[in-house]
Amino acid sequence: MLEPAGAMPQDAWRIDNTPVAAENELLCEVDVLNIDSASFRQLGESCGFDAQRIGERVVEIVSQRGKQHNPVTGSGGMFVGRVLEIGAALRDKVDLSVGDRIASLVSLTLTPLYIERIDAVDVTTGQIWVRGKAILFESALWAHMPSDIDDGVALAVLDVAGAPAQVRRLCSAGQTVVVIGADGKSGLLSCAHAKARVGPHGRVIGLVPDSTTPSARMLLRAGLVDDLVVADARSALEASGQIEALAPQLADVVVNCVNVPGTELCSILCAKDGGTIYFFSMSTSFTAAALGAEGIGRDVTMMIGNGYAKGHADTALQTLRDHPELHAYFNQKYARTRT
Amino acid sequence: MLEPAGAMPQDAWRIDNTPVAAENELLCEVDVLNIDSASFRQLGESCGFDAQRIGERVVEIVSQRGKQHNPVTGSGGMFVGRVLEIGAALRDKVDLSVGDRIASLVSLTLTPLYIERIDAVDVTTGQIWVRGKAILFESALWAHMPSDIDDGVALAVLDVAGAPAQVRRLCSAGQTVVVIGADGKSGLLSCAHAKARVGPHGRVIGLVPDSTTPSARMLLRAGLVDDLVVADARSALEASGQIEALAPQLADVVVNCVNVPGTELCSILCAKDGGTIYFFSMSTSFTAAALGAEGIGRDVTMMIGNGYAKGHADTALQTLRDHPELHAYFNQKYARTRT
Numbered sequence: 072m073l074e075p076a077g078a079m080p081q082d083a084w085r086i087d088n089t090p091v092a093a094e095n096e097l098l099c100e101v102d103v104l105n106i107d108s109a110s111f112r113q114l115g116e117s118c119g120f121d122a123q124r125i126g127e128r129v130v131e132i133v134s135q136r137g138k139q140h141n142p143v144t145g146s147g148g149m150f151v152g153r154v155l156e157i158g159a160a161l162r163d164k165v166d167l168s169v170g171d172r173i174a175s176l177v178s179l180t181l182t183p184l185y186i187e188r189i190d191a192v193d194v195t196t197g198q199i200w201v202r203g204k205a206i207l208f209e210s211a212l213w214a215h216m217p218s219d220i221d222d223g224v225a226l227a228v229l230d231v232a233g234a235p236a237q238v239r240r241l242c243s244a245g246q247t248v249v250v251i252g253a254d255g256k257s258g259l260l261s262c263a264h265a266k267a268r269v270g271p272h273g274r275v276i277g278l279v280p281d282s283t284t285p286s287a288r289m290l291l292r293a294g295l296v297d298d299l300v301v302a303d304a305r306s307a308l309e310a311s312g313q314i315e316a317l318a319p320q321l322a323d324v325v326v327n328c329v330n331v332p333g334t335e336l337c338s339i340l341c342a343k344d345g346g347t348i349y350f351f352s353m354s355t356s357f358t359a360a361a362l363g364a365e366g367i368g369r370d371v372t373m374m375i376g377n378g379y380a381k382g383h384a385d386t387a388l389q390t391l392r393d394h395p396e397l398h399a400y401f402n403q404k405y406a407r408t409r410t
Numbered sequence: 411m412l413e414p415a416g417a418m419p420q421d422a423w424r425i426d427n428t429p430v431a432a433e434n435e436l437l438c439e440v441d442v443l444n445i446d447s448a449s450f451r452q453l454g455e456s457c458g459f460d461a462q463r464i465g466e467r468v469v470e471i472v473s474q475r476g477k478q479h480n481p482v483t484g485s486g487g488m489f490v491g492r493v494l495e496i497g498a499a500l501r502d503k504v505d506l507s508v509g510d511r512i513a514s515l516v517s518l519t520l521t522p523l524y525i526e527r528i529d530a531v532d533v534t535t536g537q538i539w540v541r542g543k544a545i546l547f548e549s550a551l552w553a554h555m556p557s558d559i560d561d562g563v564a565l566a567v568l569d570v571a572g573a574p575a576q577v578r579r580l581c582s583a584g585q586t587v588v589v590i591g592a593d594g595k596s597g598l599l600s601c602a603h604a605k606a607r608v609g610p611h612g613r614v615i616g617l618v619p620d621s622t623t624p625s626a627r628m629l630l631r632a633g634l635v636d637d638l639v640v641a642d643a644r645s646a647l648e649a650s651g652q653i654e655a656l657a658p659q660l661a662d663v664v665v666n667c668v669n670v671p672g673t674e675l676c677s678i679l680c681a682k683d684g685g686t687i688y689f690f691s692m693s694t695s696f697t698a699a700a701l702g703a704e705g706i707g708r709d710v711t712m713m714i715g716n717g718y719a720k721g722h723a724d725t726a727l728q729t730l731r732d733h734p735e736l737h738a739y740f741n742q743k744y745a746r747t748r749t
Contacts, residue, residue: 079646079675081698081705145697178701212707233704307418336418350696350714357689357696357714358484359420362517365572365717366420368551373714375689375696378704 080138080181080208088137088183090204097167097207098156101186103223104129104179104199105230106148108255108330109353110141111197117143126189129199133186139179146353147179148197150205151216151226161209172222174229175205176212176384196405198223214384220391223407224398231257232387234328234351235264236380241324241347242268249314249322249341251304252329253277253296254286257351261326262295263390263397276317278302278310278341286400293396304334311340327352335359342371351376419477419520419547427476427522429543436506436546437495440525442562443468443518443538444569445487447594447669448692449480450536456482465528468538472525478518485692486518487536489544490555490565500548511561513568514544515551515723535744537562553723559730562746563737570596571726573667573690574603575719580663580686581607588653588661588680590643591668592616592635593625596690600665601634602729602736615656617641617649617680625739632735643673650679666691674698681710690715 080086092098106114106129118124133139139147154171167173175182186203193199207213217225234257242248248265252258258277266275277296279287280303290296298317302310304327315321321343327334332354339360342348348371350360360373380386391398419425431437445453445468457463472478478486493510506512514521525542532538546552556564573596581587587604591597597616605614616635618626619642629635637656641649643666654660660682666673671693678699681687687710689699699712719725730737 081701082646082672082675145695146701177705177707180701181705210706333421336421344720353697353700355696356484357694357699358692360696360714361692361717362420362485362519366516366520367549368516368718369716370718370720371716373716375699375712375714377708377710377712378700379707379709381683381709 081178084136086137086183088185090185090206092156092158092206094158094160095209096158097154097161099152099173099205099207100155101150101152101184101201101203101205103151103226104139104148104201105150105226106139106197106199107146107230107353108197110144110146110148112330113141113144115194120194122192122194125194126192126199130186130189133184138182138184144353145180149175149179149226149230150182151222152205155204172216173213174216174226175207176214176229176232176379178378182207196227198226212379217388220388221402221406223405224391224401225388227256227401227405228260228387228391229384231260232383233376233378233380234326235260235390236383236386237349237377238264238326239268239386241349244268244270245272246323247274247276247318247320248324248326249276249278250326250328251278251334251338251341252327252352253290254279254284255328255330258328259286259290259295259397260387260390261328262290263394265326266295274298274318276300276314278304278314289396289400293394295394295397304329304337305331307336307340310337314341322346324349327355330354332356336363339364339367339369339371342369344370347372347374349374349376420517423475425476425522427524429524429545431495431497431545433497433499434548435497436493436500438491438512438544438546439494440489440491440523440540440542440544442490442565443478443487443540444489444565445478445536445538446485446569446692447536449483449485449487451669452480452482454533459533461531461533464533465531465538469525469528472523477521477523483692484519488514488518488565488569489521490561491544494543511555512552513555513565514546515553515568515571515718517717521546535566537565551718556727559727560741560745562744563730563740564727566595566740566744567599567726567730568723570599571722572715572717572719573665574599574729575722575725576688576716577603577665578607578725580688583607583609584611585662586613586615586657586659587663587665588615588617589665589667590617590673590677591666591691592629593618593623594667594669597667598625598629598634598736599726599729600667601629602733604665605634613637613657615639615653617643617653628735628739632733634733634736643668643676644670646675646679649676653680661685663688666694669693671695675702678703678706678708678710681708683709686711686713688713688715
């Protein structure tokens with residue numbers, strides 16, 4: 072049951088979140104919600120970054136909409152949980168058993184969710200420990216939780232799994248790549264894949280608001296970027312001017328991973344004519360990007376970040392196995408045992 | 411002078427529209443504004459499609475913001491006018507003389523505009539005859555008005571010049587292409603270029619709300635599409651189901667040219683895995699597209715329509731010369747002499 076009737080689950084304002092699986096659905100016990108970065112930032116700002124108030128707001132949204140679909144940002148996140156029931160029509164089709172731990176790979180904006188209580192809100196990571204239930208439709212994507220990677224870390228990585236998979240496709244040897252918001256989750260993974268693809272004759276430049284944070288320092292130390300530029304991407308001319316000073320030919324590929332609005336023009340200004348901009352940030356405004364490129368007459372290809380790509384979960388998790396310093400950083404920041 | 415200070419002209423809420431050219435600017439006398447389709451539809455709906463009220467609303471927006479930047483849709487349009495002054499620093503740089511008739515190829519969302527009066531609003535085309543002045547910055551794009559194409563027609567075509575240029579790049583021989591909103595200006599031009607590129611072994615399917623309109627009938631008659639599908643693209647499952655019935659392999663390229671919100675999912679459902687969706691519509695929601703593809707696990711490349719591409723004005727105008735039936739349709743609908 073959707074409101075309005077006939078809408079698709081994501082378009083619908085409210086979906087039915089009765090925690091009972093139809094025969095082509097999975098019912099899961101939910102342990103952790105991983106709120107997407109743009110949404111969590113908005114929730115945090117509107118709740119004074121108070122864990123309790125953020126939790127109350129999430130309960131309020133879910134009780135109103137039947138899903139964790141932030142009405143301001145329009146974005147969601149994902150969950151980790153355990154399989155409680157496998158609908159009869161699915162039992163022979165899916166490689167799953169009751170009790171398996173899985174991560175959802177579809178957005179919470181289209182996942183029926185029922186929250187019994189909030190146990191904890193981690194204001195630094197956007198992860199929320201809950202007791203609740205969720206339904207996954209037959210077409211929904213999910214991944215087995217890996218045995219060699221901490222749950223909280225895997226969740227953090229899987230949440231942004233679209234970015235590294237796309238960066239692998241877009242970048243090639245010898246290119247100059249600029250990653251805006253290089254110090255966040257998706258930015259870190261993007262830098263690792265960009266550097267692996269462009270190779271020794273290419274160049275990866277990370278743009279960060281602060282070069283003294285643990286993640287920014289790790290980027291340089293682990294060689295995931297060649298250069299770090301400290302700037303506010305919302306100040307388009309100033310930030311892109313710094314990139315141009317370092318790389319006068321500008322970037323073949325720009326990857327936008329920020330979680331604040333207003334960075335479209337900076338992204339466009341950093342890209343050379345004929346270059347590609349990959350907007351992974353959910354704060355991206357379609358019209359600002361479309362009209363921004365036209366406004367400055369920059370002939371660039373602008374791509375909407377797709378949260379899905381074939382094999383994206385494996386690609387994203389493998390990044391940690393291939394980059395021990397990156398893995399250590401994620402462990403320090405996101406591991407469950409940390410709390 | 412911008413509000414807030416330091417913002418770029420498009421990001422700014424209000425720009426200074428004093429009709430005086432700086433030494434690196436052009437001052438133009440404006441004859442016609444061509445409001446972009448998404449914006450004009452919104453203006454029409456909010457004004458009961460009353461020409462006078464639409465004109466008053468445009469005057470109100472321009473007096474508040476210093477530019478025709480629709481606060482609801484975030485989009486603008488373009489203008490045609492005559493060069494009044496060429497700033498001293500530009501005189502030797504540009505192929506222009508005072509008195510030349512030009513069309514602006516940058517969005518009205520970043521063009522300082524001063525309106526003295528509205529002469530007429532054409533509710534059917536979104537063209538507004540005015541007496542006014544506009545400033546073009548040094549970096550702005552413009553085109554000489556062609557001598558062999560009616561002014562109103564050229565303006566209509568130049569407004570959407572990004573679409574045909576991009577469709578040429580994206581399509582290749584033998585492909586299946588779906589154009590959603592095939593019967594509008596950008597849709598018609600896109601179909602012509604898609605059909606030219608995919609050739610006799612490819613297929614172009616136009617999706618339209620009504621097959622009995624003059625433009626829909628012309629599409630079939632002139633061979634700009636192989637098939638027409640009548641559906642409402644906002645009903646994603648029903649509309650894409652019709653496309654799938656015609657082309658079970660789905661589309662290599664989907665071009666979205668509608669002027670209503672809520673058609674992202676239909677576009678995604680029409681594209682095959684590995685396909686490309688070109689969102690030219692300014693009604694596109696970034697999050698709806700990004701999360702929609704993730705939600706159904708469709709591995710597609712989604713592109714933000716760039717209003718600019720090298721040579722796009724010439725490409726767009728040439729379409730009319732190459733397709734007499736298309737040219738005749740545009741003449742009938744958009745020629746100045748018609749009014």
